[in-house]
Amino acid sequence: MLTWAIPTYTPDYPGYGASPALVANVSVSVMLFMACLSLVRIGLALYMKKPIPAEESEFPEDMEEDSGFTQVGRVNLHHLALFMVPCVLLVVAIDYIGYVPAAFAFLMILQFAIGSRKWIQSTVVAVVLVAVLYVVMRYGFGVPIPGPQLF
Amino acid sequence: MDMIIAGLLDSIAPASLMFVFIGVAVGVLIGAIPGINGPMAIALFIPVTYYMSPLTAIGFLVGLNKGAFFGGAVSAVLLRTPGTPEAAATSWDGYPLTQQGKGEKALRMALYSSVAGDFISTVVLIVIAAPLAAVALFMGPPEIFALISLALTVIAGIGTSSICRGLMAAGFGILVGLIGTEPVTALPRLTFDIYQLGSGLSLIPVAIGLLAFSEIILQLEKFTSKLGGQHAANVFSSNREDRLLSFKEFFSNIKTLLRGSMIGIGVGAMPGLGAPVASFMSYDQAMKRSKKKEEFGKGSLEGIGASESANSAVVGASLIPLFVLGIPGNLAVAMLMGAFMIHGMQPGPLMFQENAQLMYGIYGSLVIASLFLLLIGRFGLRFFCKAVDIPALILYPIVVFTCIMGAYLGKSSMFDVSVMLVFGFIGYFMRKFDFSYVAFLIGFILAPEWERALQQVVIISEHDTFMFFQRPVAMTLMGLTFFVIVRTFWKGIKDGKVKQVEAAAAAAGQHKGD
Numbered sequence: 001m002l003t004w005a006i007p008t009y010t011p012d013y014p015g016y017g018a019s020p021a022l023v024a025n026v027s028v029s030v031m032l033f034m035a036c037l038s039l040v041r042i043g044l045a046l047y048m049k050k051p052i053p054a055e056e057s058e059f060p061e062d063m064e065e066d067s068g069f070t071q072v073g074r075v076n077l078h079h080l081a082l083f084m085v086p087c088v089l090l091v092v093a094i095d096y097i098g099y100v101p102a103a104f105a106f107l108m109i110l111q112f113a114i115g116s117r118k119w120i121q122s123t124v125v126a127v128v129l130v131a132v133l134y135v136v137m138r139y140g141f142g143v144p145i146p147g148p149q150l151f
Numbered sequence: 152m153d154m155i156i157a158g159l160l161d162s163i164a165p166a167s168l169m170f171v172f173i174g175v176a177v178g179v180l181i182g183a184i185p186g187i188n189g190p191m192a193i194a195l196f197i198p199v200t201y202y203m204s205p206l207t208a209i210g211f212l213v214g215l216n217k218g219a220f221f222g223g224a225v226s227a228v229l230l231r232t233p234g235t236p237e238a239a240a241t242s243w244d245g246y247p248l249t250q251q252g253k254g255e256k257a258l259r260m261a262l263y264s265s266v267a268g269d270f271i272s273t274v275v276l277i278v279i280a281a282p283l284a285a286v287a288l289f290m291g292p293p294e295i296f297a298l299i300s301l302a303l304t305v306i307a308g309i310g311t312s313s314i315c316r317g318l319m320a321a322g323f324g325i326l327v328g329l330i331g332t333e334p335v336t337a338l339p340r341l342t343f344d345i346y347q348l349g350s351g352l353s354l355i356p357v358a359i360g361l362l363a364f365s366e367i368i369l370q371l372e373k374f375t376s377k378l379g380g381q382h383a384a385n386v387f388s389s390n391r392e393d394r395l396l397s398f399k400e401f402f403s404n405i406k407t408l409l410r411g412s413m414i415g416i417g418v419g420a421m422p423g424l425g426a427p428v429a430s431f432m433s434y435d436q437a438m439k440r441s442k443k444k445e446e447f448g449k450g451s452l453e454g455i456g457a458s459e460s461a462n463s464a465v466v467g468a469s470l471i472p473l474f475v476l477g478i479p480g481n482l483a484v485a486m487l488m489g490a491f492m493i494h495g496m497q498p499g500p501l502m503f504q505e506n507a508q509l510m511y512g513i514y515g516s517l518v519i520a521s522l523f524l525l526l527i528g529r530f531g532l533r534f535f536c537k538a539v540d541i542p543a544l545i546l547y548p549i550v551v552f553t554c555i556m557g558a559y560l561g562k563s564s565m566f567d568v569s570v571m572l573v574f575g576f577i578g579y580f581m582r583k584f585d586f587s588y589v590a591f592l593i594g595f596i597l598a599p600e601w602e603r604a605l606q607q608v609v610i611i612s613e614h615d616t617f618m619f620f621q622r623p624v625a626m627t628l629m630g631l632t633f634f635v636i637v638r639t640f641w642k643g644i645k646d647g648k649v650k651q652v653e654a655a656a657a658a659a660g661q662h663k664g665d
Contacts, residue, residue, distance in 0.1 A: 005341065005343075006341070009339075009340065009341045009342060009343055009344075010333070010340050010341065011333055011336040011338035011339075011340060012336075014335060014336050016335070016610065017335045017606045017609050017610050018335075018605055018606055018609040020333040020335065020336055020338075020340055022605070023325065023329060023598070023601070023602045023605065024326055024329050024340070024341065027322040027323070027325040027326045027329075027594075028322065028326060030318055030319070030321075030322040031318075031319045031322040031323060031326075034315040034316070034318045034319045034322070035315075035319060037315055038313070038315045038316075075580070075583050076372050079368075079371070079372045079375065080368065080576075080579065083368050083371060084368075084572070084575075084576060087551075087555065087572050087575075088572065090555065091565060091568050091569055091572065094565065095565065103552070106552070107548050107552060110548050110551060110552075111544065111548050114371055114374065114375060114543075114544065114547060114548070115374075115375060115544065116544040118544075121544075121545070125545055125548060125549070126548075129548070129549060129552055133552070133553075133556050137556065137560065141199075141201075141202050141560065143559075143560060143563050144563050146559060146563075146565050
């Protein structure tokens with residue numbers, strides 16, 4: 001960020017005020033400094049053969065207590081892919097086949113992915129949800145429905 | 152005086168009343184569902200408020216927030232699964248009462264305590280916000296810059312065990328907040344030649360992605376690991392005494408409620424602490440001062456009252472720093488700040504001058520929301536109890552699809568849906584690796600204001616870096632910022648040492664045992 005993104009995608013200093021890159025550089029520097037500090041703490045702990053400070057642990061679920069708002073735990077990439085892929089496909093498909101079929105297919109796939117095997121219930125949920133949001137968007141808020149329209 | 156009357160009349164207009172009512176009802180319903188909390192609800196519903204007048208929109212969102220605070224108690228009492236983090240202490244006494252068949256009594260106590268705490272804090276907000284804002288008007292760009300720096304530092308500690316991670320998250324939030332048009336040169340910055348980024352990232356897709364979408368990914372992860380699936384215990388006893396809360400039972404705890412409300416107001420008025428802190432602090436004080444200490448944790452109405460009055464008192468009080476200084480003290484208020492900005496208002500002391508009528512309208516809506524909460528809670532309790540039993544297989548697809556279409560609704564743009572997915576993905580990893588998404592969001596929201604204040608300081612002072620030393624308030628605030636950072640690091644190191652000693656002692660003990 002400091003050597004490529006910020007210099008390349010930030011306007012030149014206009015000659016007055018603070019540089020447009022100043023706050024961006026400061027925020028990235030803070031991130032870099034804090035990351036280095038964490039690494040130093042972990043490195044020191046390893047060097048002195050002491051346990052890694054709990055708050056600097058790579059996976060803080062190793063800590064005994066939960067830290068409040070966050071739900072820490074190991075990353076489940078399979079679950080993440082199972083969930084994100086249909087969402088990305090929806091965004092792509094909606095432009096080609098339109099809102100109604102894309103959203104219906106998305107909801108059916110999503111329900112299957114999370115373990116629903118009751119086809120009638122899944123179909124009812126998908127149809128009702130797609131229809132309700134269609135009506136709310138089109139007639140309630142007057143928002144254009146995304147993608148090509150079938151009707 | 153005319154402004155006050157006009158504002159209050161606006162707040163009792165039919166449309167305004169209707170949306171405050173809907174906001175409270177939806178808030179209670181959403182808060183009752185485990186895993187969905189107030190800030191999430193606000194993020195999901197902000198796009199809907201695009202189509203409302205500013206007063207109706209803010210009234211609706213404030214009602215939603217107030218409702219969600221009480222709603223969190225429903226699942227806490229019935230399932231021992233707090234719908235919101237601040238309801239955790241409520242579950243300690245609420246659930247044992249449910250097991251005794253007194254769930255309805257516990258919920259009534261939670262409701263009346265919530266309404267009491269909320270009402271008291273709203274009154275305090277109304278009384279002190281305007282005079283404090285008048286004082287805050289004397290603050291110039293150096294003070295504002297120093298104040299935002301302090302707020303970011305304090306808030307960096309929320310939602311994470313490590314201040315390093317908190318500051319990294321806040322830094323990342325600021326960086327993302329800088330994307331868009333640079334204010335001095337009016338040229339694009341950090342847009343990577345993507346034209347949709349020219350006007351910056353909208354709060355709505357970022358907030359929905361970070362708050363709601365990533366949370367749902369995690370909830371689904373737990374659900375598919377077969378960890379979910381609780382059902383409510385016996386809530387409604389046929390015995391009248393077990394169901395109803397008598398005047399005597401309520402008023403015997405009035406001291407606890409007042410103390411809880413005061414704790415909630417104090418905690419809420421300070422940026423960075425939040426409702427869970429108020430709730431636990433009040434519960435702790437109530438237990439220490441109670442004549443029936445032994446009942447705590449086994450079904451004490453006093454414990455429920457202490458927790459609920461304190462966490463609900465935070466709702467009104469947390470608006471004090473927003474209205475007085477333009478600083479959001481917690482996530483829900485940060486979302487409300489975003490809503491204000493979407494409707495063309497910059498929260499802060501100037502609001503009392505520029506939008507006085509609206510401010511009094513909001514005050515009116517806050518009081519009305521408290522009354523609606525009482526009515527809706529009183530007559531809809533049984534209905535809201537059903538919310539905790541909504542099957543996850545139906546609920547989660549609804550929430551996911553609402554997130555996606557909510558992100559679209561703001562600007563009618565599929566690009567915003569992509570942004571929401573990206574931030575959902577980032578939010579998932581932030582939660583997994585204990586990076587504070589609260590600090591990120593507040594950094595993201597405050598970044599433009601922080602940079603604007605900095606630019607003003609640099610231009611006014613003509614690059615004189617000693618300007619802060621000529622402004623005692625700004626210097627004090629910068630000193631406090633420095634103190635907070637040093638203190639937090641020092642505390643982290645000290646706590647780390649204590650944990651290491653404890654771990655070594657435990658290991659030694661285990662070795663002896665072997």
